[in-house]
Amino acid sequence: MSELHKFVFQGQPVRGMIVRLTDAWREVLRRRAANSATGAYPIPVQTMLGEMLAAATLMQGNIKFDGALVLQIFGDGPVPVAVAEVSPDLGVRGAATVNGPVPADGDLGTLVNMNGHGRCAITLDPKTRHPGQQPYQGVVPLADAGHVKFTRVSEMLAHYMRQSEQLDTCLVLAANADLAAGLLIQRLPGQGTHNLSGSLVNRDDDELGELDDAFQRIALMATSLKQEELLTLDVDTILRRLFWQEALQRFEPLEGAQGPHFACSCSRERVARMILGLGQAEAADILAERGEIEVTCEFCVAQYRFDPVDAAQVFTDASRLAPSGSTPR
Numbered sequence: 001m002s003e004l005h006k007f008v009f010q011g012q013p014v015r016g017m018i019v020r021l022t023d024a025w026r027e028v029l030r031r032r033a034a035n036s037a038t039g040a041y042p043i044p045v046q047t048m049l050g051e052m053l054a055a056a057t058l059m060q061g062n063i064k065f066d067g068a069l070v071l072q073i074f075g076d077g078p079v080p081v082a083v084a085e086v087s088p089d090l091g092v093r094g095a096a097t098v099n100g101p102v103p104a105d106g107d108l109g110t111l112v113n114m115n116g117h118g119r120c121a122i123t124l125d126p127k128t129r130h131p132g133q134q135p136y137q138g139v140v141p142l143a144d145a146g147h148v149k150f151t152r153v154s155e156m157l158a159h160y161m162r163q164s165e166q167l168d169t170c171l172v173l174a175a176n177a178d179l180a181a182g183l184l185i186q187r188l189p190g191q192g193t194h195n196l197s198g199s200l201v202n203r204d205d206d207e208l209g210e211l212d213d214a215f216q217r218i219a220l221m222a223t224s225l226k227q228e229e230l231l232t233l234d235v236d237t238i239l240r241r242l243f244w245q246e247a248l249q250r251f252e253p254l255e256g257a258q259g260p261h262f263a264c265s266c267s268r269e270r271v272a273r274m275i276l277g278l279g280q281a282e283a284a285d286i287l288a289e290r291g292e293i294e295v296t297c298e299f300c301v302a303q304y305r306f307d308p309v310d311a312a313q314v315f316t317d318a319s320r321l322a323p324s325g326s327t328p329r
């Protein structure tokens with residue numbers, strides 16, 4: 001069962017989380033392997049996507065926000081796109097596109113940032129949007145200020161949180177075919193600061209100094225966690241080994257129905273909107289060529305088929321629903 005554990009260090013301005021995606025992650029991989037058009041992920045892509053999903057779950061667990069958290073990498077290597085998405089109730093889904101050969105020892109740099117043009121976007125997409133409201137988006141570079149390419153998802157995201165959110169963060173991520181897991185340690189935001197909402201941080205130097213000491217000590221212990229340990233040890237053992245000297249306050253783990261689980265938000269209605277977006281002429285071209293419009297969801301491999309009658313219905317419904325003079329969306 002997939003699980004998300006939250007804890008705080010008593011008396012210290014530091015909090016932490018551990019996620020273990022087991023069944024949810026295996027379902028992502030099982031569906032991908034069942035897609036005859038793509039087949040299973042090469043191992044390095046599987047590792048990257050698993051780490052992205054673990055990280056996205058930690059980030060969603062870290063904020064109070066009623067909407068999806070989407071971590072997207074747009075690459076310039078053999079993986080042009082990788083997406084990890086987590087809904088507020090911890091429904092997770094993820095997918096990556098693989099174009100061309102993947103080196104057996106491929107890392108973040110070689111998979112998505114070969115020529116230094118790769119980038120990552122973190123999007124908070126509210127469930128209900130006001131008219132004209134854009135989702136919040138932060139862009140994450142795939143190299144540090146000295147142009148040194150990140151080789152791991154954890155380095156990239158910790159760098160992003162330090163730069164954009166002003167939150168000192170320590171991340172350890174790991175994934176194999178059975179488990180995608182992550183440990184996040186973060187300095188608690190002080191008064192008037194917000195996570196992921198881009199507000200200014202306003203604190204004096206003394207206070208920052210004290211916060212730093214506690215955080216640095218705890219972060220040092222956290223980074224001593226090896227990926228192999230994260231993949232093989234249970235949460236109790238990890239916390240005991242790393243933080244036996246600290247007073248930890250743990251919260252009820254989110255697991256089972258409340259925990260992370262595989263979920264896909266695709267629907268026939270969404271595919272219909274996509275066909276509408278193509279426009280009538282292009283839809284007609286596809287129908288003339290193939291006899292139907294077939295769309296396979298890249299996340300859950302659900303297949304949606306629209307024959308000429310279904311497709312005509314999509315455009316008829318849209319013209320009926322849209323107020324005169326406006327363009328159907």
Ligand SMILES: [Zn+2]
Binds near residue numbers: 264265267297299
């Ligand atoms: Zn789907």
